[in-house]
Amino acid sequence: MTIPSELLGEAQQLQQQLHFHNHRYYVLDDPSIPDVEYDRMFRRLQELEQQYPELRSDDSPTQRVGGAALKQFDQVLHEMPMLSLDNAFSSEDMDSFEGRVRDRLGLADDQKITFSCEPKLDGIAISLLYENGVLVQGATRGDGTTGENITQNVKTIPTIPLKLTGQGYPDRLEVRGEIYMPKAGFDGLNEALLARGEKAFVNPRNAAAGSLRQLDSKVTASRPLEMCAYSVGIVEGGDLPDLHLDVLHRLGDWGFKVSAYLDKVEGSEGCQSYYQKMSQLRDGLPFEIDGLVFKVNSLEHQRALGFVSRAPRWAIAHKFPAQEEITLVKDVEFQVGRTGAITPVARLEPVFVGGVTVSNATLHNMDEVSRLGVMVGDSVVIRRAGDVIPQIVKVVTERRPADAQCIDIPQQCPVCHSAVERVQIVKRSKSGQQISEGAAYRCVGRLACDAQLQQAIIHFVSRRAMDIDGLGDKIVQQLVDNELIRSPADLYKLEVGQLEPLEGFAKLSAQNLVQSIDASRQPGLAQFVYALGIPDVGVETARVLAASLGSLAKIRSALPETLMWLPDIGREVALEIHNFFADQHNAEVIERLLAGGIQLSDETDLSAEFTASVSFAELIERMDISGVAKVGAEKIAAHFKTVEALLEADLAALDRVSRLSAKAINGVLDCLDSEAWKTRLVAIESQLIEYGMHWSCEQRVVDSGTIPLDGKTYVLTGTLEQLSRNQAKEHLQALGAKVAGSVSKKTDCVVAGPGAGSKLAKAESLGIPVLDENGLLALLAENGVDTAS
Secondary structure: OOOOOOHHHHHHHHHHHHHHHHHEEEHOOOOOHHHHHHHHHHHHHHHHHHHHHHOOOOOOOOOOOOOOOOOOEEEEEEEOOOOEEEOOOOOOHHHHHHHHHHHHOOOOOOOOOOOEEEEEEOOOEEEEEEEEEEHHHHHHOOOOOOEOHHHHHHHHHOOOOOOOOOOOOEEEEEEEEEEOOOOHHHHHHHHHHHHHHHOOOOHHHHHHHHHOOOOHHHHHHOOOEEEEEEEEEEEEOOOOOEEEHHHHHHHHHOOOOOOOEEEEEEHHHHHHHHHHHHHHHHHHHOOOEEEEEEEEEEEHHHHHHOOOOOOOOOOEEEEEEEEEEEEEEEEEEEEOOOOEEEEEEEEEEEEEEOOOEEEEEEEHHHHHHHOOOOOOOOOOEEEEEEEEOEEEEEEEEHHHHOOEOOOOOOOOOOOOOOOEEEEEEEEEEOEEEEEEEEEEEEOOHHOOHHHHHHHHHHHHHOOOOOOOOOOOOHHHHHHHOOOOOOOOOHHHHHHHHOOOOOOOOOOHHHHHHHHHOOOOOOOOOOHHHHHHHOOOOOOHHHHHHHHOOOOOOHHOOOOOHHHHOOOOOOHHHHHHHHHHOOOHHHHHHHHHHHHHHOOOOOOOOOOOOOOOOHHHHHHOOOOOOOOOHHHHHHHHHHHHOOOOHOOOOOOHHHHHHOOOOOHHHHHHHHHHHHHHHHHHHHHHHHHHHHHHOOOOOOOOOOOOOOOOOOEEEEEEEEEOOOOOOHHHHHHHOOOOEEEEEOOOOOEEEEEOOOOHHHHHHHHHOOOEEEEHHHHHHHHHHHHOOOOOO
């Protein structure tokens, strides 16, 4: 499906902005915008990605929850992911939510759905793990998979029980809730801070986050924090009630604080009544809330509904309306992103909106500027509708001054002064190719532009890319500012003497960084491809390219049509990949990287995964022949059998194809009259033969010696001391194993570390082989996996 240019540009801007604000919110504890603004942007991106799945990449903010855990604390891998919630903003959204639930459960229109209701506290999500009734671990949500171990801090909060009260609780119980700061405590804390001449917190949520993430737990103990439980996670060795509200009441019996505003309603109408009631009570509540949470009350129904990638299907957060204010556009500046996209940003007369001072707002692109009709000097309505830079939603034209100035895209990049060009969108169809102008503008300087260079290097060295430890954002900025690097290839030429004069460096730290860079010279193919920063190519797409084609040379030379036969790679992504490698500047950088000592550690002549051949009919179907779809392509392929025979076809030969329509015949003849089309067809077939994907090629059989654990299912449980869970999982997957989250009769082996619980017990009861960590290391070593690297 071809993506409209304005929506493509909008989605790219949304992803970039959401990543930026995820980092500020979760990693820096310094959000620049309110939650409601973030919610709006996130919801819009979800809509775009649902409408156009090609926009969704593995590194899209929608595939993920929040940001990475802070390094000052030990990391905790959540056994059950801590997912986020989808949002509703209107009664229509709630009706749609109920409709989806009803459809999935197969309920009749007259069958009522019971929902639990509770306020959505504006704080920090927390996971508390109890074993035999004793608190053993407290962890933040982090990115939903990995959080921060803040056990000592949560023990200082009075509303968190150190030992459960009552009886009947499970042997192992994970309780989830929200840690927040009540309004009265927030006001008192700020008064004390100001009296000491210290900076006050902007709002209670920031105060809670800052208090909870103190390395010194005595500081946390001095802050007025509370915790309210809202769900459970892991439950082992015991049973809980069948209804969500009954579970919460049971938690109350065991010593947890639960919301005093819990309620139960039927249908979306009941949810709306609760929403209206809480809207009236909101300002008088002793704590901040940013919405309400509605959950299907039946746990049986919850299990039947399941989850999407980042959220449960059985719950939704109904957010309160965004807050709006009027302010003045003082200027518009243009920022340059990592991909070279030029983004207009409005500089505003600062205005305080709902606890946040707003001084800028993104205008997304020039199409948005035109749509709004905004000019410098205008009074505008800004809306807090998500946790990103606020949105200008309307121009108050009656207040426009006589000297208001139009906003024009700069002719030169504001960073490197290279030319600025408008993005061209190529639309291909059976009727031909159309080129239109996109919404975005880009600097043509590419890696010659410092703005793009710095972000490209930051991406290149990141953990999931080349994983160069010690190269943080500030160091990269110094290297770029001092012109020590002009491309990623220059990293591998850095010497200790060049680094020592930089701020924060001494001889030892300079030596350590050079050694860290040297240690990255043998990346995996997928790791290297991802590190290049190809637009729309995330971790999973890079893995598909590496596993399917096997070598960098094949990926670099692959035609878009070849790439489109790979799993989950559509036309637009295929074009991005092909165009990236076809670009001369990119090719030069890659050659310099390879010449500088980069050696890909896992290249193969044959792919590990993509073993199926492309049929002749499939090739014909994708050759954009007017009037020829799947059935027609199959008829043409069956009749001519080879590309050579098809290229020699004339009207008489096509007339002999059984039941081929006149429209299809004319379409084929038109293509055969085009030298470009015939050249393209021959080139594609030639590459299919070269890559072993041609219908005449024998289907490849994967050598089991190269993937010795192919078809085996492993489960990891307990604590691994020499490897992280992720490292162990990646090593096993590299050997062909599937790594599952639970033990079943289909499990081939369980790797159990200290603290292994019910999974180990189940494995033993089923007679499944069990390895300790030393056994796992021995298995990996036997199969050539170097766990020390």
